[in-house]
Amino acid sequence: MVLHTTINGQAVVADVDPSISLAMFLREKLFLTGTKIGCGKGECGACTVIMDGKAVTSCIIPVMRADGANIITIEGVAKTPTQLHPIQEEFIQQGAIQCGFCTPGMIMSAKALLDKNNDPTVAEVREALGGNLCRCTGYVNIEKAVFAAAERMRKGE
């Protein structure tokens, strides 16, 4: 089937097998391998992308649901090829990364939240990131990074 979608601001037209997931399409057809597939069941959040403004687990989204949709992946988060987004910078600054496998999903969940609400409460941050599992960091620094990024985004960064 022919898929018409927008990924990281670019129009994409592709012939796809409709039985694959959006995550597989991103990784195997577009080579956007920043989106990770962890559990493959929507239970770990590593494959999180933003679809029409909302965080979704792309491993259980049928690829054709992206038809007509606006998708942002981790590759579309940085402002320019040499300038990272404040969320990415704060993940580095706050030591919110160890192995890094969950990081793209964490950042996408954080971005989906902060794009709509750049002054979130602790409960709102935890709800937004509750669907992303990390087995290394213990989450504390991740939460710190999101609040630090929120502060910078409030200043217009």
Next chain:
Amino acid sequence: MQYVKANSAAEALDALLKAEGKAIICAGGSDVMVDYNAGKIAPEMLVDVSRAADMQGIKIANGKIEIGAAVTLTEIATHPEIKKLYPSLCKGCGTVGSLQIRNSATLVGNVVSAQPAGDGAVAVSALEPVFTVLSKDGVREVAMADMYAGFGKSKIDNSAEVVTKVTIPVPAADEAAAFQRLELRKSLSLPMLNAAAMVKVQNGKIVWARITMAPVGVGPVRAQEAEAFLAGKEMTDDVLAEAGELALKNANPRSNPLRGSKEFRIATLPVMVRRALEDCRAQLQ
């Protein structure tokens, strides 16, 4: 596998009927895609209703709340009017899976997937919901009690029928509903137990009570003994505690290696039911 994006419920039914049992409905996809990827189901066609125009939106009018079958759990959990009318429904819908799951999964899907303790399903089950179902024979209305055929088995045939909406009554000023959940952690975890209640109280006495609980049988189970006991009584601490104990008469919990033994669930279910009733009482004060 083929894929059809249905623009309306009628289009979805048409696609199902043409496929003669080889197609299934996919709304959020959070169950269907997982089962498909695991090889548990092998439909030849997915009929995606997530963008069906007549299955969207929440309408509140004439004493009724109509929730389209394509409405996501997030839409319900964050809906300003539903938050005021039924905070319990927002709480139940707002605890399924994770935010990412709730952003695509639907309340109707939570019922049709027929898992024993869907949080959205249990929360809505106390609100006397009616499901509107489209099939080749026309439109029919189905009560909650007639939605479940077994563990993970719905009476809705998702290869020949389309649930288009769920309708619940707007609560009267003397009615309140509550939802309680016991869990291992706040996200990405199925409930160890959940319970919902709705009561109508006039002149200090309960006119009727509806209590549902899970996972203690097939789908949300009504605590009929407790409901009958509550009718005509005042909502005292003793009465609510007694109702909690009576809930066990209709409950048959099983042991689960992760989410509690039968004995643990029997010991805690009365507390969950009592807390749901206490929450109703607090809302009415």
